[in-house]
Amino acid sequence: MDKTLNLTIVSPEGVLFEGKVKSLLLPGVMGLFAVMPLHAPLITQLTQGVITFYEKEHKQEIVIKSGFVEVKQNVVSVCVEQ
Template sequence: METLFAELVSPGRLVFAGEVRSVVLHGIEGDMTILPGHAPLLTMLHPGVVFATDIAGTGRRAFVSGGFAEMAGDRLTILAERVLPVEELTRDQLEEEILHLQTQRDGTMDDAARARFDVSIGRLVEYKASLGL
């Protein structure tokens, strides 16, 4: 079975580093699944949940508040502004992130940027509802 090395880091925390089968993330160009042998890639991330399937087939989920993902060779590096394992995520944290994005959206006059914020806000509202928070 082919694998790739993935790491998920924030300024204060290494959340995950290891061999995985795949990683699903929310890039600025859209949702994407990164598999072994993926073409080189550098993308900004929308806030949302990154889902990694490890070599045992176990899924690991973490909330990222935005950042970048880089795929080079057989290595995926996700540098996130903030990262929280989903198990540690609370209603207050999600509401704070939604409010933060709404404030940023309201502070820009760029229609494309506002549309990206709308997508991110919508994702977080849906995610919050799906968790029953």
């Protein structure tokens, strides 16, 4: 069983990240929330904050103004405004 997520983060400027990650933290309108492998399907709005994700052992962060996220079958698609 694959214990990673396929993450794509895009903005109007282009693709900010595309690859496999172990987990990520997102700034939701109700507060920060985590997405892990096998997460339930979800579509929600994002608010100003930082997306934090872990690619292998390397932590990466992207600051956003707003956006949306869809989680479905270990695929996470994020559309943001920076």
